[in-house]
Amino acid sequence: MQKQMAKKGTELQTKSSEVKPWADDERARLAKVLCNVFDLQKQYGKTTAQLENVVAGFCWALQAYQVNVVIEGIKRYVLQKSDMPTPADIRQIIDPIVEPWKPDWSIYNRFKKLREEQGPYALSEEEIEYMKSCEAYSLGQRAQ
Numbered sequence: 001m002q003k004q005m006a007k008k009g010t011e012l013q014t015k016s017s018e019v020k021p022w023a024d025d026e027r028a029r030l031a032k033v034l035c036n037v038f039d040l041q042k043q044y045g046k047t048t049a050q051l052e053n054v055v056a057g058f059c060w061a062l063q064a065y066q067v068n069v070v071i072e073g074i075k076r077y078v079l080q081k082s083d084m085p086t087p088a089d090i091r092q093i094i095d096p097i098v099e100p101w102k103p104d105w106s107i108y109n110r111f112k113k114l115r116e117e118q119g120p121y122a123l124s125e126e127e128i129e130y131m132k133s134c135e136a137y138s139l140g141q142r143a144q
Contacts, residue, residue, distance in 0.1 A: 061087035
């Protein structure tokens with residue numbers, strides 16, 4: 001998923017340090033790309049009359065990023081999805097939010113039950129590490 005998009009060396013996180021409106025030629029490049037995407041992708045009720053607003057919305061919402069980065073994010077989106085992207089979709093590709101790890105307690109309980117029923121050698125090292133991470137998390141100190 002997003003891990004694949006943010007592999008080392010292919011990260012698109014090049015946010016501008018200062019948020020400045022894009023130049024007219026940059027807006028024109030983005031508009032051309034969005035026109036092509038508009039023709040290619042499913043729009044679910046959007047009309048060509050709304051395209052100007054779509055371009056303006058992308059420019060407003062994503063102006064903190066370089067235009068070439070936004071265009072690359074759009075390209076990656078189009079290669080994976082069939083609907084029209086939103087600025088939030090593109091932002092998630094170019095600057096993904098990484099959620100903090102949280103244990104899945106149902107998995108923890110399943111491993112615990114398996115260990116109780118079949119003994120200490122029933123679990124793999126990875127499963128044991130998962131249980132330790134869950135226990136450390138419950139104590140407020142995530143295991144490294």
